[in-house]
Amino acid sequence: MSEILDLLGIFVFALTGALMGVRKRLDVVGMVVLAEMTALGGGVVRDLILNVRPAAFQSLGYVLVPVAATVIVFFWHPHVARVMPLILVLDAAGLGLFCAVGTEKALEYGLAPLHAALLGVVTGIGGGMLRDMLAGEIPTLLYDRQLYAVPAMLGSGVMAALSAYGLHGWPATLAAAVLAFGLRIMAMRRKWRAPLARGSGSGE
Amino acid sequence: MSEILDLLGIFVFALTGALMGVRKRLDVVGMVVLAEMTALGGGVVRDLILNVRPAAFQSLGYVLVPVAATVIVFFWHPHVARVMPLILVLDAAGLGLFCAVGTEKALEYGLAPLHAALLGVVTGIGGGMLRDMLAGEIPTLLYDRQLYAVPAMLGSGVMAALSAYGLHGWPATLAAAVLAFGLRIMAMRRKWRAPLARGSGSGE
Amino acid sequence: MSEILDLLGIFVFALTGALMGVRKRLDVVGMVVLAEMTALGGGVVRDLILNVRPAAFQSLGYVLVPVAATVIVFFWHPHVARVMPLILVLDAAGLGLFCAVGTEKALEYGLAPLHAALLGVVTGIGGGMLRDMLAGEIPTLLYDRQLYAVPAMLGSGVMAALSAYGLHGWPATLAAAVLAFGLRIMAMRRKWRAPLARGSGSGE
Numbered sequence: 001m002s003e004i005l006d007l008l009g010i011f012v013f014a015l016t017g018a019l020m021g022v023r024k025r026l027d028v029v030g031m032v033v034l035a036e037m038t039a040l041g042g043g044v045v046r047d048l049i050l051n052v053r054p055a056a057f058q059s060l061g062y063v064l065v066p067v068a069a070t071v072i073v074f075f076w077h078p079h080v081a082r083v084m085p086l087i088l089v090l091d092a093a094g095l096g097l098f099c100a101v102g103t104e105k106a107l108e109y110g111l112a113p114l115h116a117a118l119l120g121v122v123t124g125i126g127g128g129m130l131r132d133m134l135a136g137e138i139p140t141l142l143y144d145r146q147l148y149a150v151p152a153m154l155g156s157g158v159m160a161a162l163s164a165y166g167l168h169g170w171p172a173t174l175a176a177a178v179l180a181f182g183l184r185i186m187a188m189r190r191k192w193r194a195p196l197a198r199g200s201g202s203g204e
Numbered sequence: 205m206s207e208i209l210d211l212l213g214i215f216v217f218a219l220t221g222a223l224m225g226v227r228k229r230l231d232v233v234g235m236v237v238l239a240e241m242t243a244l245g246g247g248v249v250r251d252l253i254l255n256v257r258p259a260a261f262q263s264l265g266y267v268l269v270p271v272a273a274t275v276i277v278f279f280w281h282p283h284v285a286r287v288m289p290l291i292l293v294l295d296a297a298g299l300g301l302f303c304a305v306g307t308e309k310a311l312e313y314g315l316a317p318l319h320a321a322l323l324g325v326v327t328g329i330g331g332g333m334l335r336d337m338l339a340g341e342i343p344t345l346l347y348d349r350q351l352y353a354v355p356a357m358l359g360s361g362v363m364a365a366l367s368a369y370g371l372h373g374w375p376a377t378l379a380a381a382v383l384a385f386g387l388r389i390m391a392m393r394r395k396w397r398a399p400l401a402r403g404s405g406s407g408e
Numbered sequence: 409m410s411e412i413l414d415l416l417g418i419f420v421f422a423l424t425g426a427l428m429g430v431r432k433r434l435d436v437v438g439m440v441v442l443a444e445m446t447a448l449g450g451g452v453v454r455d456l457i458l459n460v461r462p463a464a465f466q467s468l469g470y471v472l473v474p475v476a477a478t479v480i481v482f483f484w485h486p487h488v489a490r491v492m493p494l495i496l497v498l499d500a501a502g503l504g505l506f507c508a509v510g511t512e513k514a515l516e517y518g519l520a521p522l523h524a525a526l527l528g529v530v531t532g533i534g535g536g537m538l539r540d541m542l543a544g545e546i547p548t549l550l551y552d553r554q555l556y557a558v559p560a561m562l563g564s565g566v567m568a569a570l571s572a573y574g575l576h577g578w579p580a581t582l583a584a585a586v587l588a589f590g591l592r593i594m595a596m597r598r599k600w601r602a603p604l605a606r607g608s609g610s611g612e
Contacts, residue, residue, distance in 0.1 A: 021346075027398040029353045030346030044253070049452070051461050053255050057319045074401045115465045129542075134333075136342040138544040142429075142438030149437045194435040197482045225550075231602040233557045234550030248457070257459050261523045278605045338537075340546040 002170065006101070007061050009094035014039040014069035015080065015087055017131045021070075022077045024135045031074060034131055035066040042126030046102050046119050050109045088188065092151070096181035099124035099152040100173045103159040113160035120156030124180075125149050145194045147187035155180025206374065210305070211265050213298035218243040218273035219284065219291055221335045225274075226281045228339045235278060238335055239270040246330030250306050250323050254313045292392065296355070300385035303328035303356040304377045307363040317364035324360030328384075329353050349398045351391035359384025410578065414509070415469050417502035422447040422477035423488065423495055425539045429478075430485045432543045439482060442539055443474040450534030454510050454527050458517045496596065500559070504589035507532035507560040508581045511567040521568035528564030532588075533557050553602045555595035563588025 017038030021031035040056040040063075047054040056062045073080050080087070102123025106116035125148065129139040141148040159176035162168075186192070221242030225235030244260040244267075251258040260266045277284050284291070306327025310320035329352065333343040345352040363380035366372075390396070425446030429439035448464040448471075455462040464470045481488050488495070510531025514524035533556065537547040549556040567584035570576075594600070 022401050024342070024347070025400070026342075026347045027349045027400055029398050030343075031401065033346055033353070048252055048456055049462055049465060051255065051459065054253055057253060057315060057323065060316070060318060063318060063322060074399075077401050078403065111465060112468070114468060114471060118471060119465065133337065133541065134343065134346065138432070138434075139438075139441075139542065142441055142542065143432070143434045145435045147437075149441070194437050195482075196433070196435050197430050197439065197485050199486065226605050228546070228551070229604070230546075230551045231553045231604055233555075233602050234547075235605065237547075237550055237557070252456055255459065258457055261457060261519060261527065264520070264522060267522060267526060278603075281605050282607065337541065338547065338550065 002101075003061075005097055007065050008090075009097045010039040010062060010065045011069050012087065012090040012094045013098075013127055014066035015073060016091060016128070017066070018070045018073035019077065019080060019087075020131055020135050022073060026135075028070070028074055032067060032070045034134055035070045035073075036063070037134060038127045038131040039066045039069075040127065041130040042098060042123040042128075043102070045126045046105065046123045049119060049122070050106060050111075052109065089185065092181050092184035092188070093177075095124045095148070095152055095184060096155050096177035096179070099155040099180055100159045100176040103156040103176070104163070104168075104173055107160065107163050113164050116163075117153070117156035117160040120159060121149065121152045124152035124156070145196070147184065147192055147194060150194065151180040151184040151187065154183050206305075207265075209301055211269050212294075213301045214243040214266060214269050215273050216291065216294040216298045217302075217331055218270035219277060220295060220332070221270070222274045222277035223281065223284060223291075224335055224339050226277060230339075232274070232278055236271060236274045238338055239274045239277075240267070241338060242331045242335040243270045243273075244331065245334040246302060246327040246332075247306070249330045250309065250327045253323060253326070254310060254315075256313065293389065296385050296388035296392070297381075299328045299352070299356055299388060300359050300381035300383070303359040303384055304363045304380040307360040307380070308367070308372075308377055311364065311367050317368050320367075321357070321360035321364040324363060325353065325356045328356035328360070349400070351388065351396055351398060354398065355384040355388040355391065358387050410509075411469075413505055415473050416498075417505045418447040418470060418473050419477050420495065420498040420502045421506075421535055422474035423481060424499060424536070425474070426478045426481035427485065427488065427495075428539055428543050430481060434543075436478070436482055440475060440478045442542055443478045443481075444471070445542060446535045446539040447474045447477075448535065449538040450506060450531040450536075451510070453534045454513065454531045457527060457530070458514060458519075460517065497593065500589050500592035500596070501585075503532045503556070503560055503592060504563050504585035504587070507563040507588055508567045508584040511564040511584070512571070512576075512581055515568065515571050521572050524571075525561070525564035525568040528567060529557060529560045532560035532564070553604070555592065555600055555602060558602065559588040559592040559595065562591050 014035040017034035018031045021034045044054040044056055099120040103116050103120030106119040111119065125141060132139040155176045158179050162172040218239040221238040222235045225238045248258040248260055303324040307320050307324030310323040315323060329345060336343040359380045362383050363376065366376040422443040425442040426439045429442045452462040452464055507528040511524050511528030514527040519527065533549060540547040563584045566587050567580065570580040
């Protein structure tokens with residue numbers, strides 16, 4: 001079950017990578033590289049920091065699912081782009097799942113709650129940041145004022161807090177993931193904005 | 205012998221890094237940083253993922269050869285640029301060698317064939333991608349439609365397949381490297397092109 | 409004492425990250441990401457290469473100090489920018505400290521002197537390079553011809569040499585850090601310039 005959710009998250013993240021590839025006019029190689037990096041990048045960085053062999057290099061599905069996402073986008077990208085609202089919702093679900101699972105794994109490997117939550121955030125947002133950098137852009141989440149990292153911080157923080165109070169297992173993971181997902185969806189619906197430093201261009 | 209081939213591959217990759225430094229008007233520090241990252245980046249990422257100390261930090265030659273390449277480019281870059289066709293051929297040889305050796309090392313450390321091949325590709329193309337990103341450009345191999353990653357995939361895949369059938373050692377490595385090299389050279393000669401997604405700018 | 413110096417270095421590096429965030433009109437999330445990456449990036453890469461769990465994920469202060477630096481820059485960045493000359497001096501001190509401490513740690517973990525010095529340089533300059541790349545710019549130190557990496561090379565080299573002659577502990581670290589700091593300050597004062605390759609745009 002958890003494996004299936006993981007693969008679904010990887011699939012959606014890979015879709016956003018491959019779509020970015022189309023938007024930047026990359027060829028099919030560029031599309032598959034972006035799909036793999038978006039889907040697996042956050043988890044690989046997390047595992048490197050935990051000093052364990054990355055999970056992405058121990059599972060067949062993790063590597064092949066982004067290839068499947070690339071094939072779909074390659075042949076049917078206008079259709080895929082048309083369901084972008086759905087993709088954004090699924091991406092929010094992937095974000096929630098990845099930050100909760102990332103925090104959980106970091107706790108299992110003995111990190112303190114704050115550091116585990118930080119690594120959960122890295123798991124959730126790292127792949128998307130790599131995607132944007134590879135595509136020659138400043139990572140969107142650094143400047144677009146939409147709340148993307150903040151829901152990841154909420155989910156990771158809740159996961160770490162629940163664990164500190166002895167609550168483990170899938171109910172805790174699910175609760176943390178759903179909270180992050182909910183905040184991300186609310187922030188998109190209500191157009192909540194992250195603040196800019198005073199005098200930093202808000203008058204332009 | 206294998207050490208000498210390794211150093212030759214590192215030397216050629218470092219030349220392309222230092223030449224990129226000249227093209228982007230970097231100073232000598234920027235040239236040497238690009239040379240080191242191009243030459244050693246792919247192998248360092250491979251070793252981090254394998255969870256072993258990077259080979260580049262255990263060999264004197266690996267670190268010093270890029271410095272030598274930088275000195276040559278610094279003083280004689282117009283001459284070096286004039287032999288660019290030769291450099292492209294040697295770069296293709298380096299690509300073949302690195303993907304075969306990278307796959308082999310990953311297999312030795314217990315990765316499954318598919319993952320070992322993936323890591324071989326990372327070894328071959330990682331340094332050049334880092335070079336382009338440091339120089340402020342989208343990695344060339346993501347969009348230029350030339351086959352650069354595809355020969356690396358072929359070589360790494362063949363290496364993993366040979367190993368799965370019990371064929372190890374330098375004949376297997378050589379065969380995989382030569383196949384990747386050959387495909388890369390053929391692709392350059394015949395101007396083979398990687399496909400773009402339909403409607404993705406080919407009509408513009 | 410050494411912990412306090414470390415935190416001071418992290419604080420100053422984080423200030424430069426958060427200020428870059430203001431300059432590029434990032435929101436508060438982008439500012440804090442840049443502050444953390446600038447302050448901790450070099451040390452994390454060093455520890456990944458040493459194959460140990462990064463120090464940044466074992467200390468509360470390392471993670472929280474960049475948050476504090478971000479808060480200060482967020483509310484008072486015009487004042488912070490006004491003391492930029494002071495920040496540049498403190499940044500030079502941080503550079504000296506980080507390259508000396510980084511080399512020392514690499515030696516402790518058994519690296520040869522040359523490789524330890526290389527890793528010391530990575531510790532000193534890695535965070536700033538990540539900051540610039542995340543902000544969508546070519547790392548400044550690659551092209552601006554100011555001596556920034558060179559003082560790090562001096563400090564790291566001296567640290568490795570002192571250690572090779574049996575001189576360890578804080579006096580050696582201090583000597584190496586002060587030398588790097590001094591060269592950086594001299595280079596800024598006297599506008600020393602790193603050379604460009606001949607014909608590489610110096611006539612423009």
